[in-house]
Amino acid sequence: MPELPEIETICRGIRLYLVGQTIIYSVVYNKYLKVPVSNEISSIQDQKILSVQRRARYIIIELPLGYMIIHLGMSGSLRIFPLNTIPQKNDHIDLIINNRKILRYTDPRRFGMWLWSNNSPSTLDQLKHLGPEPLTDKFSGDYLFTQSRNKRIAVKSWLMDNKFVVGIGNIYSNESLFLAGILPIRKISTLNIQESQFLVKIIKKILREAIMLGGTTLRDFWHIDGKPGYFINKLNVYSRTGKPCKKCGTLIKCIKYKQRSTFFCCKCQS
DNA sequence: ATAATAACCTGAGGGC
């Protein structure tokens, strides 16, 4: 479901309810997510929540004894409910909080993960090969340019590969490439330094704006209070197949590339 | 080593 702006939105939302509170206990209704939920998570008791952070698309809840590391996959969501709210179908995990709230994890497709680490989360297999955060100085035009010189892959595939840069998925790669005027399937090695600088600048701008607007709600992403993300109103190409380009009026095209819908304007992008 | 593809799942929506 979510890319960086959506995860950041969820993270900021739950942080207000959780930090400084105590997890009294947890309930795992279904442990069979992408990776089976570990026993450390199902046996949590009376653990104070020290912090709620984000790394890539992982939400990290710091406890005195270790870290819970949550990935929402395609369809996962986290919501806050009052104590004693009855779980529904596809509700898999509850954290019972001492402020008479429940943090509830729902995930119909079960592509998500709840991992546990006794040490720094960055030592986990899933996190140790992650590239830089896109909103840090480490992700720069120079970085994109130098890292991509000998690559044969498409720009879009590069942007969506977490070992080069994290948190950019199908929405924000399509949107960034439209505003940068670059065709998604162009080989990344054909970008010159100016194009690389401009693309990175656009990506940072879009991600910041999307975070400000609370992400993009297409179907199953909502804020923890049930509100949608308003970046959907800013979409130029994503899910706009056959509609006129907002810049030039040409009809937006959609192709399948690497099993992902890929949207572009053939006049504004080259 | 690098890049493309298949697989992991459920649910919603469209066409007939």
Next chain:
DNA sequence: TGCCCTCAGGTTATTA
């Protein structure tokens, strides 16, 4: 109403 098809904000093991 039902059935079959396609589609979905991601990750990862397998294949070429």
